Amino acid sequence: MSLVEIDDIEGGEILSLHQRILSDIREKILSGAWAPGHRIPFEHELTAHYNCSRMTVNKALSQLAKAGLIERRRRSGSFVRQPQSQAAVLELHDIRIEVEALGLPYHYERLERVKRRSGAEDRALLGLSAPGPVLALEGLHFAGERPFALEQRLINLSAVAEAGEEEFLDIAPGPWLIGRVPWSEAEHRIRAMAADETIADALDIDVGAPCLVVERRTWSAEHPVTHVRFVYPAESHTLVARFTPSQG
Amino acid sequence: MSLVEIDDIEGGEILSLHQRILSDIREKILSGAWAPGHRIPFEHELTAHYNCSRMTVNKALSQLAKAGLIERRRRSGSFVRQPQSQAAVLELHDIRIEVEALGLPYHYERLERVKRRSGAEDRALLGLSAPGPVLALEGLHFAGERPFALEQRLINLSAVAEAGEEEFLDIAPGPWLIGRVPWSEAEHRIRAMAADETIADALDIDVGAPCLVVERRTWSAEHPVTHVRFVYPAESHTLVARFTPSQG
DNA sequence: CGTTTCAATATGTATATACATAATCGCCGT
DNA sequence: ACGGCGATTATGTATATACATATTGAAACG
CATH class of the missing domain: 3.40.1410.10 (Chorismate lyase-like)
Structure with missing residues (x-):
């Protein structure tokens, strides 16, 4: 599975690279480090940063887009979206x-x-x-x-x-x-x-x-x-x- | 984008192959044609059926798995999951x-x-x-x-x-x-x-x-x-x- | 000066390939 | 029968590559 050891926030966890990228970016957004409207690095920059293929980065970003956290625009890049206050009724909302x-x-x-x-x-x-x-x-x-x-x-x-x-x-x-x-x-x-x-x-x-x-x-x-x-x-x-x- | 023309319900829409596979399977499950517990075709079978690569099929299936519609088990295949308890809010509305x-x-x-x-x-x-x-x-x-x-x-x-x-x-x-x-x-x-x-x-x-x-x-x-x-x-x-x- | 055209760029989708991992099946020896 | 072991199999993740598409910015043109 080509796993990578990552020193995660709490206690070393083992994450796939894909998940690592996902949670890194999510963290940046939710912590406010990257505010709404902020342009997140291009795929090729993340590719270089994580030393992986573009497919891997792309998969992570597509997922974030589907989750509604970011918005992707061709030729322009990917941007942190304005959050909407939402909660699933079905989950015990926190x-x-x-x-x-x-x-x-x-x-x-x-x-x-x-x-x-x-x-x-x-x-x-x-x-x-x-x-x-x-x-x-x-x-x-x-x-x-x-x-x-x-x-x-x-x-x-x-x-x-x-x-x-x-x-x-x-x-x-x-x-x-x-x-x-x-x-x-x-x-x-x-x-x-x-x-x-x-x-x-x-x-x-x-x-x-x-x-x-x-x-x-x-x-x-x-x-x-x-x-x-x-x-x-x-x-x-x-x-x-x-x-x-x-x-x- | 390697698009494929599909005769869809009303007026041909253009779907990517990925989305086509997704909605096909979703339809089968939601319509009841594939009941909970049913084993859906293996990746290599779908690959043959849609005449595409395994990656494309895999992406669609992974997405369905994450959505909770199916469960994937190594070596065994992918199975339609028991429906979640979601009906509650839904049924309310007659x-x-x-x-x-x-x-x-x-x-x-x-x-x-x-x-x-x-x-x-x-x-x-x-x-x-x-x-x-x-x-x-x-x-x-x-x-x-x-x-x-x-x-x-x-x-x-x-x-x-x-x-x-x-x-x-x-x-x-x-x-x-x-x-x-x-x-x-x-x-x-x-x-x-x-x-x-x-x-x-x-x-x-x-x-x-x-x-x-x-x-x-x-x-x-x-x-x-x-x-x-x-x-x-x-x-x-x-x-x-x-x-x-x-x-x- | 405005408009049209075109190339550059970032994302979107798909390919073929490779190897890792988990679960199962069947073989084997006791 | 029983328990362990390895081969097989389906999925999981990642790679490199290719081409399509939308959009932007700048160059070419009337």
């Missing part, structure tokens, strides 16, 4: 990735954290029949300095006890959970809603402004794990779900 | 069924019907590169006496000529199309938006009220078929998508 795909710095900020015995409302949201300990979290995802999404989350501590020890001060609970709890089932509810005062305040928009609300319940082996509600200002967000492939 | 599930009488009412040559905006929505005839429809779906959703639709008459003869007075174009045109690909965009005057008027809600907007583009064998936008008043509608993780 807001960090969405934000970074926009070329903006991401951070998370906790607003509230309460441990309590589940009330009726908590149980309805989680789908629990018996009372038990839950962790209620509220936090803001930022794109640059602007709030990008408000997150309101319940975690069933009977299913994920370790979560009770976490502060979630500046790490979002989503990625944390995904790394720890294998989910077996999820349900999304998507709707529009007018911002009430709490939401308007958090997201810095007007009361009554339209918002997109995505709620997700997740189960692991029949046990409810978490319920989360993401609230996005309407202008900032479109969900995209595509069926049958366009690959990336 | 509005009659949604309404009837609520126990309310359903009917559809046409507001507008215009046949025209596609302008720039039409082409952008449909994803067409060249101008051609389109049918623009606007209609209302009712639940009982109340408007349930506003539908704004474009149909590419180059792909579905018969649609030009239909009046769509009280039958919705969605079900009509589904019965006639096998779709091979669809894209959903979901967002929230404030009602403008047109929408508020049609749906009998206030200007500025939040709405859920679901847009769908559908292709059949690489041909754009239709673009449709459903606008729901926020209170009336929640999308639900349930799924389990699919490996791969």
